[in-house]
Amino acid sequence: MNQLDGGNLMIKNYLHRNIKIMMVLLISVAVNDKASYSTLIAHGFVMDVLAILEKSSKSRD
Known part of the structure; x- marks a missing residue:
């Protein structure tokens, strides 16, 4: 593996x-x-059409 090789796993908070x-x-x-x-x-975060970049909630009004 050379110096520029990355790993084989990407973890992303989307x-x-x-x-x-x-x-x-x-x-x-x-x-x-x-x-x-x-x-x-x-x-x-879970995104949908109504709440872009808002955390999903069970008690949404």
Whole structure:
């Protein structure tokens, strides 16, 4: 493994509609002809049409 090789796991707290995850993937495929990670674990906020970037709640009014 050379100095520029990354790991094979990407953990992302997803905000901003997963744009950063997709940009990392697209740039890596364009430059290296392969994904920079083989496994993606995402957690964090749940987004929907009504509440962009608000934490999901069971008791929404």
